[in-house]
Amino acid sequence: MxxxxxxxxxxxxxxxxxxxxxxxxxxxxxxxxxxxxxxxxxxxxxxxxxxxxxxxxxxxxxxxxxxxxxxxxxxxxxxxxxxxxxxxxxxxxxxxxxxxxxxxxPLQLFVRAEAAAMLPFNADHQVDLAQLLAMRTLRGLLSEKRSYGVQLDAILRKRPPDASLKLTTIGSYGENIFSKMRLSRADYTIDYDFVYAYYQSRNPKLSGLQSVPIAGSGELxxxxxxxxxxxxxxxxxxxxxxxxxxxxxxxxxxxxxxxxxxxxxxxxxxxxxxxxxxxxxxxxxxxxxxxxxxxxxx
Known part of the structure; x- marks a missing residue:
């Protein structure tokens, strides 16, 4: 049939x-x-x-x-x-x-290669998100209306008032955020590995970002x-x-x-x-x- x-x-x-x-x-x-x-x-x-x-x-x-x-x-x-x-x-x-x-x-932290060495890692080489949010040297960019799961949302809500993290309402899911990172307007974001792979397949210029695991977000x-x-x-x-x-x-x-x-x-x-x-x-x-x-x- x-x-x-x-x-x-x-x-x-x-x-x-x-x-x-x-x-x-x-x-x-x-x-x-x-x-x-x-x-x-x-x-x-x-x-x-x-x-x-x-x-x-x-x-x-x-x-x-x-x-x-x-x-x-x-x-x-x-x-x-x-x-x-x-x-x-x-x-x-x-x-x-x-x-x-x-x-x-699970969700990963995507970072510009030039900034990767500055990330705060724990003993398991996972990013400590709370410590990262307290850093002024690295700039984060996340979607304002998106949920990143119970654990990560709780950490994000507790970020310092002066954290170098911006929330954006730009569309196209993560594509525009990845584009801004390529232009060095942000150092890191949070997204899924397969989402980044899709946008990179559409726009090879988005290559060059590294993905690393986030502490507390390791379960499939x-x-x-x-x-x-x-x-x-x-x-x-x-x-x-x-x-x-x-x-x-x-x-x-x-x-x-x-x-x-x-x-x-x-x-x-x-x-x-x-x-x-x-x-x-x-x-x-x-x-x-x-x-x-x-x-x-x-």
Missing amino acids: RKLFLVLPLMLPVAATAQAVMTWLMPDLPPASIRLDGQPSTGIVDMEIAYVAAHWPEVEHRYIYANLKRSWTMLDAGEPACYSFTLINAERLKRAYIVETIALP LKSGFACPKTPWGKATAQRIDAILGTREGAQAMRRSLDNWLSPNTRQLYANQFAAFYRQRERPMRRFDDQQQARESKP
């Missing part, structure tokens, strides 16, 4: 509850999903879903591009669709059946597909989980992200990545609240 790549209205018809159609809610957020002529292309979840679709040819795979808020509104309403890129936490596990797909590296983040807490959602999650729960499926999920990671990041978190994908080689087998609560972390 030929797979169709469509942009659909945000409310799905009741007829879509039949499993002849599999509807994916897509983030318009590269490189998680790279939208090309209205269709998924080479993004992380694009490649994940392409694998699932290739092993589930008896259904028609459709695509809706929706932001995070609208996607979760649809899931909470029981719409027969699955969100393709959700970071997993205890609160979301209560709201949806979630199939783990990949492990994401789990991401996956979220399906509604309905009989349809449970059956769909189980079907997807069975497709992914093989050595081939686990390796396909890993490849979807590996191309966007730097060699340094792959090496730094090699043991954690290996442990996660060994688990992904087996189906989760069931999707009840008790099991998901045991497997989740706040």
Whole structure:
């Protein structure tokens, strides 16, 4: 059956509850999903879903591009669709059946090569963010409206009043911040390794920045597909989980992200990545609240 790549209205018809159609809610957020002529292309979840679709040819795979808020509104309403890129936490596990797909590296500190030697490192060669914020010699630039996670947000809130850190509302996610760093208007920022890789692929002039781990932010983040807490959602999650729960499926999920990671990041978190994908080689087998609560972390 030929797979169709469509942009659909945000409310799905009741007829879509039949499993002849599999509807994916897509983030318009590269490189998680790279939208090309209205269709998924080479993004992380694009490649994940392409694998699932290739092993589930008896259904028609459709695509809706929706932001995070609208996607979760649809899931909470029981719409027969699955969100393709959700970071997993205890609160979301209560709201949806979630199939783990990949492990994401934690946020990194990106620094100009010329300033890297001035960073305050701990014994594990991780940046002490609180100490960095207290330095006047290095200039930071972060997005004003973005959350950097519970731990890092708490450190940022406690920064000294005279910290050399500016908050900006500039758009294009991190691209403009990286551009300002290239022009020496800032020395460091915080972002994901794969996000920097994407912007660097679009603009080779953004090369030359170094990424280093931040103390207190060393755990991998789990991401996956979220399906509604309905009989349809449970059956769909189980079907997807069975497709992914093989050595081939686990390796396909890993490849979807590996191309966007730097060699340094792959090496730094090699043991954690290996442990996660060994688990992904087996189906989760069931999707009840008790099991998901045991497997989740706040």
